Amino acid sequence: MAAPMLRWGCVGRCWALACVDRGSRHRRWAPNGFTLSGRRGQNSMAPQPVITAQKPRKGEHEWAAVVGLEIHVQISSNSKLFSGSHVHFAAPPNSLVSFFDASLPGTLPVLNRRCVEAAVMTGLALNCRINKKSLFDRKHYFYADLPAGYQITQQRLPIAVNGSLTYGVCVGNKRSQVITKTVRIKQIQLEQDSGKSLHDDLRSQTLIDLNRAGVGLLEVVMEPDMTCGKEAATAVRELQLVLQALGTSQANMAEGQLRVDANISVHHPGEPFGIRTEVKNLNSTRFLAKAIDYEIQRQINELENGGEILNETRSFDSRLGCTVPMRDKEGKQDYRFMPEPNLPPLVLYDATSLPAGADSQQVIDIDYIRERLPELPSMTREKLVQQYGMLPEHSFTLLNEVGLLEFFQNVIKETRAEPKLVTSWVLNTFLGYLKQQSLTVSESPVTPSALAELLTLLDGKVISSLAAKQVFEELWKSKGKTAAQIVSEKKLELMQAREVLAQLCQTVMEGHPQVVMDVKTGNPKAINKLIGLVRKATLSRADPTAIKKILEEKLSS
């Protein structure tokens, strides 16, 4: 009876199920070390904007915030990290589970080559040092969706360290200026994902689906170099673009392929960092920014009112727009890390260390991967700026909207119009319509070729830009029609026939002798009135400059 309701996280009414993602336990055991002790000095790489609390009392009540992120990224692979079961988002519960994933006795982990390559690619793209030797460890905790009682991760020596990610934040009144910022990447480690729990509070039971258990994850640890929600959200978006360009992850936050935990603290500039809190389960960049900004303000208010910040884990309530303390699980965690006894160290090679005659299926050559890295978003943007002469902020918008770059490139391919015209139409008109109706690029009723045709007509002066807007609106409303069809149906072509235009001019002049007199008696601006009248008579289908020319000829004769 309840069958259809229980499948895949559908929240059935009578069951009151809640799917809770516990990114939480995939945490490193060591605290980030940036706030608890205050030993770390101010971070030189991140300028720290000052947030002033609502009622500042001379100087001392300025606050600075620091934000660090831990990001779990699901590796895009056919099979899991240590087993040959399928990786797939929506499948019947427990159908993608091997004996190893279910932790049956006697099973052993066998490392998936693809996951290692994905980690190396991501590490290289994020300017990391790739460790030629990395180690696997067990991190223990008890939870029903972790059947082994431990997660295999890389605690002692991760696969990549010391990287950086550069991202651009739009600032200014119209967000028209892009400032480049850099966040340091502390490390990237390979680890297993856990299963999923569906909590049925009504019946006081938890349903366990192990399909996700054992899927390969990259944990990307970003240093606390960010200062507000917008910066963190932008950095995450940039990481998402990098991962998608590499193909190492689909990085879809809504499907849980990219999950973010944020560490947040505030302090007075010049003083040690404050106590941090951790906000978990952030599943969209919008909520990420909101949650961080809320938490910063909450901490400031708390401290201003003489309270103190607890080193606690909080979750973001997206409906109320605030963070709330999470029920603490079993007090202080002790993950009892130990070396994974079933996996020898993971050794990687480069061109110089590659052993002669080695089985190519069994060695991973870092240099080989480096040479074959695809184009990264920063390079794509640079090319757009150079090739089409667009502003840097336009290149950011083109990449940030899913599918927009491809749309733009398809229009460019099919139209004769100038790139600048295409850029302006795609970013203003097209994107404006999408935003207005909350549609994604793929949901757009206007195809790239339809827009391309329209812009070719506009570029060839077959229609005026006013008429082009009208055609676009028609294209949007009536799927299947081409721009040319709409133009001819609505009679929107510019009047090219000079004789017809001349005739119209003549009629208008005869109808308004007073205006004609004005022009002739030394008020040249009065000609604009005549132009307007002629345009009206042509139903705005004539080029005003052509009209002006004809009128001038007629008036001076």
Place this chain on the structure above:
Amino acid sequence: MWARVMWRGLRAPLGGCQAFTSKAGPQVTPQVTAEMIEHLERLALVDFGSREAVARLEKAIAFADRLRGVNTDGVEPMESVLEDRCLYLRNDSVTEGNCAEELLQNSHRVVEEYFVAPPGNISLGKISYQDPPPSG
């Protein structure tokens, strides 16, 4: 070298465990306090239950502590007993799965194709679940 650091690191978080690692050597019987037991019970989800179980734990620690008697001066710690072996790499192909029915036979309770577990980690006092406690 960092392996040694790690070794220290592994012990450090168990702040309260100093009772175990008394430098005195294997002759001295380790003291296991009530708080320590409570902490371990929470971590391991194991009920030590009686004074007898605690005594057994103390004996086990004393047994393991004999390792400390081994002189390791000048011996470089290993990362793993398999540290000089090659880590086999598997091709990314799907070879397993589709055995929910068999797997679910292991489950005490099942709803559709889900395993059923008690809600969250329930405290030891409330355990009414049928799993037998692990014997030690």
